[in-house]
Amino acid sequence: GAGVSQSPSNKVTEKGKDVELRCDPISGHTALYWYRQSLGQGLEFLIYFQGNSAPDKSGLPSDRFSAERTGGSVSTLTIQRTQQEDSAVYLCASSLVPGAGNSPLHFGNGTRLTVT
């Protein structure tokens, strides 16, 4: 595929359940980002990966959130014991190198998470 792929595209879950969101970046892109966008809000930075390392996890809202990346490719964002305030669109983006510059972010279509 040519673009960033995210799955599932939609997820409805009950409060208290765990969810796992997947991101498949563009091949060869070393930098991978997770953002969250709530209705009518801007993008909230969650975490950044350079290769398989996450030098900055400061954006994760709580210890219920975790993320990993393997093989310098696929990343998963896991939310444990989901709460209603976790409802949002979770966007993954990748770029060839970090820091934007001449390497823009390419976003996936996002996962729309609804916690009931």
Add this chain to the structure above:
Amino acid sequence: RKEVEQDPGPFNVPEGATVAFNCTYSNSASQSFFWYRQDCRKEPKLLMSVYSSGNEDGRFTAQLNRASQYISLLIRDSKLSDSATYLCVVNRANDYKLSFGAGTTVTVRA
């Protein structure tokens, strides 16, 4: 204070009109600036980078004012297809983390 602030709009303009809006940023160390476009329920996509001397891409013109710490986007001869939310994005030098504004909504009417 938010790192990047935008007038949410909406800016409702007729086809063919010119529309312009600004984005202010708080960190004077910011070095890279971008405009992204986001259509309703779609992912953001890069519209254009913003260069120090200002730059143009077709009907779109971006300007940077470092002294007052804002960037602007001007759309000439608006088309219906320009209806979208425009996100201002700012990045500090040698920093991977881009900061996004909440967006300015533009609606072009026939």
